[in-house]
Amino acid sequence: GENVEQHPSTLSVQEGDSAVIKCTYSDSASNYFPWYKQELGKRPQLIIDIRSNVGEKKDQRIAVTLNKTAKHFSLHITETQPEDSAVYFCAAGVYSGGGADGLTFGKGTHLIIQP
Amino acid sequence: DTEVTQTPKHLVMGMTNKKSLKCEQHMGHRAMYWYKQKAKKPPELMFVYSYEKLSINESVPSRFSPECPNSSLLNLHLHALQPEDSALYLCASSEKGPGPYEQYFGPGTRLTVT
Numbered sequence: 001g002e003n004v005e006q007h008p009s010t011l012s013v014q015e016g017d018s019a020v021i022k023c024t025y026s027d028s029a030s031n032y033f034p035w036y037k038q039e040l041g042k043r044p045q046l047i048i049d050i051r052s053n054v055g056e057k058k059d060q061r062i063a064v065t066l067n068k069t070a071k072h073f074s075l076h077i078t079e080t081q082p083e084d085s086a087v088y089f090c091a092a093g094v095y096s097g098g099g100a101d102g103l104t105f106g107k108g109t110h111l112i113i114q115p
Numbered sequence: 116d117t118e119v120t121q122t123p124k125h126l127v128m129g130m131t132n133k134k135s136l137k138c139e140q141h142m143g144h145r146a147m148y149w150y151k152q153k154a155k156k157p158p159e160l161m162f163v164y165s166y167e168k169l170s171i172n173e174s175v176p177s178r179f180s181p182e183c184p185n186s187s188l189l190n191l192h193l194h195a196l197q198p199e200d201s202a203l204y205l206c207a208s209s210e211k212g213p214g215p216y217e218q219y220f221g222p223g224t225r226l227t228v229t
Contacts, residue, residue: 032215105157
């Protein structure tokens with residue numbers, strides 16, 4: 001089955017600086033890579049996703065890059081703000097013509113934005 | 116309506132009890148999922164339903180029994196659970212088709228087994 005490794009487990013950055021979280025996956029069949037943000041006591045919420053036929057995707061302060069050859073993908077958050085503090089999970093999934101097999105999540109990164 | 120709802124929010128049950136968790140969505144999604152999330156851990160996939168049929172069971176113990184009575188509802192029946200089954204149980208749904216499509220998560224049911 002799929003195995004997703006995520007680093008670092010905790011990341012503390014100054015407000016306004018950038019944050020980078022990295023993930024690797026093992027199953028070359030995986031073709032969908034979402035990132036979820038989970039605040040304490042709340043549900044995971046999708047912040048950005050990328051498909052295997054795309055190398056980079058950006059949405060305002062958030063960007064994701066994918067290197068299929070190396071099987072790794074990264075989340076970049078620029079100009080961090082206090083409300084960015086949360087746990088971030090990367091995930092990998094296989095989507096075939098019939099639909100989803102479910103997602104395998106990394107262990108999570110606790111992002112702390114220092115004022 | 117882009118929301119997945121789950122009831123109850125909290126559940127405390129003894130090891131001999133039988134209870135059920137309920138999940139509902141009205142987005143027309145035909146794929147629904149159960150995940151289990153322990154404290155400070157990532158969500159772990161338990162079951163996947165596709166067009167109301169069970170398509171994936173991630174070797175989950177039989178004391179967890181899923182059911183999909185229609186395209187909007189997903190239940191998880193619980194029986195003879197163990198204290199280590201205490202966790203947040205998350206339901207999610209997504210569209211079906213060539214995809215990929217976003218999985219929308221519900222708020223979860225926090226289960227405590229005593």
